[in-house]
Amino acid sequence: MELKVKSQGGCASSGCGSSADRLAHLPEAIRAKIDNHPCFSEDAHHHYARMHVAVAPACNIQCHYCNRKYDCSNESRPGVVSELLTPDQAVKKVLAVAANIPQMTVLGIAGPGDPLANPERTLETFRQLSEKAPDIRLCVSTNGLALPGLVDEICKHNIEHVTITINCVDPDVGAKIYPWIFWNNRRIKGRKAAEILIAQQQKGLEMLVERGVLVKVNSVLIPGVNDAHLKEVSRIVKEKGAFLHNVMPLIAEPEHGTFYGLMGQRGPTNEELQTLQDACAGDMAMMRHCRQCRADAVGMLGEDRGHEFTLDKIEAMEIDYEAAMARRAQIHAEIEANRAAQRKQTGEAFVSLASLKRQVPKKAETRPVLMAVATAGSGVVNQHFGHAREFLVYEASATDVRFIGARKVDLYCSGGDTCGDAETTLQKIIRTLSGCEVVLCSKIGYEPWGQLEAAGIVPNGEHAMEPIEDAVAAVYREMLAAGQLEPTLAPEQRMSA
């Protein structure tokens, strides 16, 4: 059995979207562009933050997972915002956030409509920022309908990353996802609409790749609609040069008022999502750490500090961006030093795991184990169980530790108990962590400890402040030593992940 000893840069887990292995097909210059991008690099998302500015309210298509009544402060999902900004307000907000959250490296425009259906507002924001904040990476996401006509404008404004949401390449599938598009001054419905949208998406993808712009493809996994089809989408977009594929679970609840939510279309289970991501992973790098954030999110992935930067608050802020840039550069250097140190440490941990493996009889396969981790960032186990709003799930196996995905545990809608069933928060967390055998955190209370253990999830507070992957590997070693990794369970365990 060959054991991985990491010596290259990037994320230490071989399954991670950003590890040097997974992105090995990319030239060094491109890898440099994503190294501090929290959305494109799994490792970077432990250290760097992002923000979206909501300057783009209009949309040129309708998706069945979207409700265009987008203003809700209690919801967290794409397409939802609290206040719409003009380009000038957006630029001021970006500078304010950059000065106050120096880890913020990336500004994206993602809605709440389609950024390219609002070309003046979107491009004006980018134009000003490329001048005023050259140390911030700019990205845009789009449904692709208006993309071919705007590719040259996008290139002009220093936009390094474009995300296209491509849910299908087959118009018959598309007709079940998109009820209409607005095209050439007409509303077009049904299969024909999907046909035009798909053609525009594919053309836009090709044009961007030709011009050297990095393209990530987002797909929403809709069980029974495009689940079987997404492998083909993955294969085609990689062939055309997209560098990362992000398959996201459908979010559909009746209270969102979307077609899918109201018609009873369910979202995928964690298992279905992971199975599909694994199936696509053979074809290209998969992103697994997406948090499906709001079109006005601010902060680290999984957190939202938007309320600190509302219009009235930023109006009152005086920003000296020259000074801020100097401070940001210093903090980025500190983060990079920290990351380098972690890589070194993790490399050593894997060597020790390797040496341990040699004691295992050659033919005995140990089964993989899923572990949930509570982290507040920086790539270490550093969060109290009770404070975690999400858990990162890792799979430890005899050969490596790989990142599987993030699972949110706070109430999706913060409307509270009035919104739904009487299930307690702890019960919900336990259900969310199904398939995990261990939960790593800095500390945990007595009450949840007992309930977790009763549910077959062992809490572990022994590895506080250790790099996540070291900690996961260490616990796996402990389980191995305790004889808990007998191979007989392997296939079922993998499926129940």
Next chain:
Amino acid sequence: MAFKIIDSCVNCWACEPLCPSQAILAAKPHFVIDAKKCTECEGDFAEPQCASICPIEGAILDASGLAVNPPGSLTGIPPERLAAARAEIRAR
């Protein structure tokens, strides 16, 4: 002959740049159509532009006061399903 935007408008700006008569104003609390300027796009487009991109059913009325995009026509959600879901959510 003029269209009208009513209070279910979500202020998404989609219609405003499309109007060939510059009849749409970004007013508060919602966008409005200047009835004196609106031509219902006659002579400019085969279909009225604002109502062809508007994502909200019922937000734009024609001269006779009828919704240009009636309930269910854009989202595909049957109105009775929507009403039932709202009742369920309220009942919780």
